[in-house]
């Protein structure tokens with residue numbers, strides 16, 4: 001099994017750089033390897049003898065650009081290079097790298113991109129410190145306007161390496177070569193979209209160093225959680241695979257619970273029951289077959305059902321309504337100390353009352369699954385949680401505050417555990433933005449926890465399976481399709 005993919009923040013990467021240098025690889029050697037990787041990538045894009053224009057910045061990113069330019073010239077390309085800032089200000093490894101370059105070094109704002117077969121963006125990397133303006137902004141505007149393919153060194157200039165945000169303006173890269181490990185900006189939006197295809201060049205920094213300096217941030221793919229998924233053996237039977245309980249809304253709002261229930265069953269929960277208000281029993285009964293049905297009249301009804309400890313995983317939220325009754329249901333569920341997924345109304349009913357969630361979920365595995373709006377409403381009185389620009393930081397703080405795994409949805413869903421472990425999902429598809437999709441995700445997560453999968457792994461696996469199912473269907477996807485697509489995804493996963 002391949003190891004989970006580590007993602008390192010710019011500051012973690014800098015520490016890894018320093019550790020690598022301390023372990024005996026000179027910084028200039030790291031830069032030579034980085035520059036060589038850029039030159040190799042450029043050769044795959046620009047036909048031999050083609051025209052390559054390099055825009056180099058004042059820092060180490062620029063240094064990578066100088067190395068690449070010199071190598072590409074040696075390899076027979078017609079290379080020109082423009083420098084942002086002056087040669088006299090170059091220092092350290094970048095100054096040494098610049099000595100490799102035999103060509104002219106005019107100001108970057110004076111070079112033309114129009115006759116280039118390929119542009120190499122070596123202006124800024126992980127050291128971007130503020131929004132682009134002045135000459136830097138002008139050069140990026142002209143690079144983007146040229147319509148030429150752009151190869152970004154480490155990351156597209158103008159993108160914040162930690163948050164994936166555009167700092168004023170950013171290079172729209174066709175391809176990016178990053179070094180040693182991907183950074184958050186290669187997975188978070190919009191940085192992911194600006195990076196084009198991304199390759200990770202090995203420049204000799206060991207996984208031990210990367211794990212020592214990083215180690216809590218991952219790309220969300222099966223190697224991160226496949227080991228935790230249940231593999232039903234001959235001996236296991238439905239009672240060992242848990243019993244998921246999904247709370248239903250009223251008579252005209254029962255579909256969400258059934259979507260979640262169906263997904264829980266499909267992902268392997270041994271038994272699944274919909275807990276239905278009395279006035280919706282008929283409606284639910286008419287739709288359910290393998291999924292069982294129990295009458296549940298408000299919080300007292302839920303409390304009575306949960307006396308049966310075989311119900312080991314609960315879904316509350318979809319279509320329950322935004323009111324004190326839902327808050328009371330959540331309180332009963334938390335008291336019962338079962339695995340718990342809270343979504344939609346179960347979150348919005350606590351708008352501005354996030355203090356009720358403070359440390360509330362440390363007693364049992366729990367996953368909160370807000371989208372941006374629900375997250376902002378829930379934590380609206382907690383600027384310390386809402387303020388960070390980084391989606392990773394926001395989600396981590398919410399997880400630490402509540403004691404639950406928090407899954408902040410989006411094209412770049414972030415899953416954070418209270419202990420800091422965090423994963424960024426990247427196999428999402430726009431087709432998932434359909435009514436009921438979130439209900440299905442809740443059921444997948446609860447159904448996995450019913451089988452004993454820990455909350456963080458269940459949330460990560462649920463997101464990935466959900467997205468894979470959606471992507472396997474494509475246009476025309478509706479939520480009812482999703483649960484039925486899960487067996488195919490599991491077959492591929494577990495084969």
Ligand SMILES: NC(=O)C1=CN([C@@H]2O[C@H](COP(=O)(O)OP(=O)(O)OC[C@H]3O[C@@H](n4cnc5c(N)ncnc54)[C@H](O)[C@@H]3O)[C@@H](O)[C@H]2O)[C@H](O)CC1
Nearest residue numbers: 030031034059060061124125126127128129130131154179
């Ligand atoms: N293992 C690795 O990841 C390696 C990375 N390398 C490259 O090093 C850069 C990071 O280099 P650094 O010098 O820290 O920062 P930058 O080159 O990105 O730029 C900083 C430079 O630019 C100035 N600056 C920052 N923001 C702005 C702005 N908005 N406008 C104008 N100027 C700005 C700042 O003052 C600095 O002078 C990494 O990305 C890799 O490409 C190593 O080369 C190989 C190993």
Ligand SMILES: [K+]
Nearest residue numbers: 124153155157
């Ligand atoms: K760059």
